[in-house]
Amino acid sequence: MCDTRARRLAPTIQEKLSIFENVLSVDALSGGGGVDLVSTLVSEANLGAVDMVQEGESGAGSESLIAPRRLPNPCLESPQRMDLHRELLFNQRIGKNVLNQKSELEKALSKHKEKQILNQMREQQHKDAPELERALTERARRLEQAEQTTEEVEPGTNPTLQEIRARLRHAAPPAHTPAASAH
Known part of the structure; x- marks a missing residue:
């Protein structure tokens, strides 16, 4: 009933994120988990960009201008990325922390x-x-x-004199001056 050769293990969210953030190396992608994500990423990279055609111009007279091209949307091109976003949004809605991040x-x-x-x-x-x-x-x-x-200690003074003054300062009781005892 179950076709074992067509069944593959689903990658975890961490693996999916690391693929799109280019964290894992190609060896780790092809060797781990039984999922062949490298071939899908390579095939998606070979799709190329779609050229935009401007209205009213047939291409004549604009030889020196660079033709504008539509930028590819990685979220719409890759079904794995769409699945990842869908799963992350679902986990956020239910309050599950799958990335093990602390607040x-x-x-x-x-x-x-x-x-x-x-x-x-x-x-x-x-x-x-x-x-x-x-x-x-x-x-x-x-x-x-x-x-x-x-x-x-300042370089112009004698260090022994400084030490003696410090000892005397600590040994002598504080003198009561009239300015200090105004109250």
Whole structure:
């Protein structure tokens, strides 16, 4: 009852889209899925464009002009493309997401969850770290900050003088000036 040699597997929507977007290579098209889409695309490409004939001109006297040609409509030329559009429109109407695309809200939510998980992992590692390791990381952080501040020192000043002034600034209690305590 069923003719097995005439029956072919229908390509998925992803395969159809990739064909029209020129994503897949010719090898992948001819080798996968049992569908011979390469031959149909090649035969459609050989159809050529239809020449338009302007009214009132028979072709005489317009030898130097380029004859206008009608541009081919790929949606109307290819039945596979028409089927693809029909299937995509149907799936959109029923609300089925066949392309596995996320909305902007879903993308933002997944990004937020990833950040939360990453922060939780960092906190867990920080809590589980021994006291010596914490002290070493704190010291490394302070050394990096000190290196950054030495890079910011102006070239015309003495770096040791700058360090001494910084130590004195941190060691001395803030002086109350009359301008600062106006209230």
